[in-house]
Amino acid sequence: MWAIAALFSMGGDYGALNFDKGLLYALPAWGIVLLSILLIRRPHSSALLFALAAFVVVLYALRSPVASNNKTITMVMDLAILLSGGYLYWKSSDGRIDREQLYEQIRVVARALLAIMYFYGIFHKINTDFLDPEVSCAVGLYAPLASPFGLEDNIYGRYLAIYATFIIEGIAIISLYWRKYFAVGFLLALLFHFIIPISAFSWYMDFSSLVFALYVLSIPREVSATAHATVHSAFSAVASRAAPFGKELIGLTVFGLAILVVVVLDFAYGERSWGLMRHSIGILMWTVFGSVAMFILAESALRHLPYTGRHSARQPAWLFVIPTLFFLSCLSPYLGLKTESSINMFSNLHTEGGQTNHLLFDEPPYLFGYQRDVVRIVDASDGPMRQRAEDGQQVVLFALRDYLRQNPDAWVSYELDGTLHEAVTRANFAVQPGLIERNLLPFKLVDFERPKVCTH
Template identity: 50%
Template sequence: MSAGADRSIDKFFSNFWRRPSLSHATDRIAADGLTAFSPVWAAAAIFSLAGDRTMLMFRDGALLGLISWAAIAVALLLIWRPRLTPLLVLLAGIMVTRYAIAMPVAGNNKMIAAFMNAGILLICAHAVLRFGNSTSMRENVYENMRVVARALLATMYFYGIFHKINTDFLDPRVSCAVALYMPLADGFGLQNNLTGKYLAIWSTFIVEAIAIVSLYWKRWFAVGLLLALMFHFVIPISVYSWYMDFSSLVLALYILSVPREVSERFYDSCARLFRQLRERFGALGQALPFGLVIGAAVTLVGVLSVFSRQAHVPPSHAYQSVWVLMWVVYGGVTMLLLADAAINHLPWRGTVGPRRPLWVYAVPATLFIVCTAPYLGLRTEASIAMFSNLHTEAGVSNHLLIREPLDLFPYQSEVAMIKASSDPDLQHFANRNQGLVMFSLLERLRKKPQHWVTYELNGVRYEKATAQSLGAFTHASFWERKLLIFKHVDFARPKVCTH
């Protein structure tokens, strides 16, 4: 590396470790925008890491366990010192490394977060090599990160609509929108209300469509933001799945996507709150709210578990309940502050900044292409097809626009219907008359070579096949195993919601 590049790197870290200068208005907004984003991004990482209990307990190996706890430590440091941008870079690097080692990963939120973390690393590396002063560097990093965050959200909402344009999502008997609606409506006795079910289905399209438009129609950005915040605040409370990581991810990306003045006002509101806590309670005052919320959540869940009518509350339910309560407080307060900042700039009348370089769009463009995978015969997991009822396996599609998958790749063409197995997970599929694409079946057998499976494929029954008899150890390359992951297949119609 050249001496000039070495000096740029030294200057990057020395300037970023120092408190940013606020001598210029643009520098202040960039500093405030990054400082507002950093702790919220760290919180999103913690919610995501907390959902992977097996990794935290080292059940997925010592390496992933250590990396997960290292990520939590860095995330906590970033929440404590949000101005230290190198901590943001370090967290992004650790999370990308963890994701790469754990691949294939089914979670859509984890995939989107990995793309954002990769964007952070690329943008900061570019800033190191190009800029020699803190003002230009920080401004460039902030503006480029905003482009990536907004485009990732737009991609997420686009496929959140497109994949759902299928016969089964529109069917109130099985729609995934109804699966989320029913737990929320149960307390009001409306879980079986047909109007409510249709409202849940069509409101999903409406909210996500408004969200896309508002991301780029700056004047009325707050309309889409407010609808999105309400939607993403509510869905973790349904406890249908571990949604805190998804909603906290979206919240962090929105803090980068809103106009600069909004993120500055949001930062000022947060800074004022923590400044008052420090003045009243000393140096540890800013940690007080976190301690109170965590303590109250654990105590409440513990007391309710003791006095519950159920004979036994599973530890996993109690664990998730604690995190849901923490989300209610954290998500509620953070979203209210962001909503307040947005409303104060509605309609927005600011000036649009200069165009950003085209290479910045490479990260979200790659995600956009990846999410076409179900229609190409590639993977069906990690394609933002979550809770969409989408089916594209065995050359058949329930999509209303793409009625026949292109099947440029063969991975979805053969579906093995599981009939019996010595493996409890595979037997579960047999009990439900479900199948797996052959790639997934072979991967499961490769990881559990001591088990056998009986299945039907193209009308032919195969008895007690094993990894050895099917050649599971050599059926795929390293990259295929890292990049391809598939949902289980249910041919029953209407197709019930899985995830």
């Protein structure tokens, strides 16, 4: 499941795979694809798992700063896999890594990451704009799903989408640690995360497949064992007929059918952009994989409801350092640090410029000043930055300084606190953003319009 999630993630990173971002990104990106396929063929190979985790961490470091929340969660989980493997190797007397101990250790981190994701999925959304049915990101997901039924503008449906988000994520976080009735939240979460990518609002396949994979690690071992047995019995007969490449043949068949359907529809309804066609193929692939995985996992969970199995053995305390640091990093928007990659995706949250729409704060409790200075772009030397000026978008001054650092020939005219600064270049700033700062602090574009529309 972890390998499949990696493939969906790379499917959304087409720029790296087709060398648009250069060879430095393409090599580890294709390495992840190859290792994922090999791991699907040999799911019991610890070496392949460690290699895949290492490639993901390396690519994340090369990409830094990374805005994607799901890529950050994936990196944290892969880092935990590598650290756990290193710890077990160091402890072993014969240089072998105990796979059972490895599995139990990474299960702790997977469950904690899901809990943190759901906690901030609720906390960041406690703001005036997420609760507004006109601009809420929940409505952005609801509308495409309700449109075929003519209900996209139904006010009750919009409010239902908003508050159902809180209810589902609340039940999910409780059920993660409510062993007896874990299946209640598990089933709701499976359905919720299966539906989200089908809205086509964004490339959600990577996020939902990541959540599925984390859940497989988090649920009781008896449940995942039941699901594994079901998959093995269901596909072994088909795969054996096409041995030794049965699994690959099944995957290629589904992929080929998805491409065929999209090409036929494109021919029937007129030409569409390659990006839209790629997204459509991804949705069809997810619909097949997600529905099968959801059915198998749900059926396996229901067999163990209520769950009366044994408790897992206590794991080393150091494992909790990883999710604890991740939890603290997700407080960044309120502390004046990064506004991206903090599990605040599609939350309508705003914390820049000393202002916030969060209902628990009159103003953000900044400990750092990175978000305090926000500039309005007036003019610029390059097209994309000039477009931001035309769109009325604003940026955090730190992000602008880093942009000029990366583009020494560029200039930008901007307004800060009512003062116009014309044709500013890199040379105008005596101090440039440091290596750690610029790799750990990604910022969203700033929108002071109210209500704040949903972006991402």
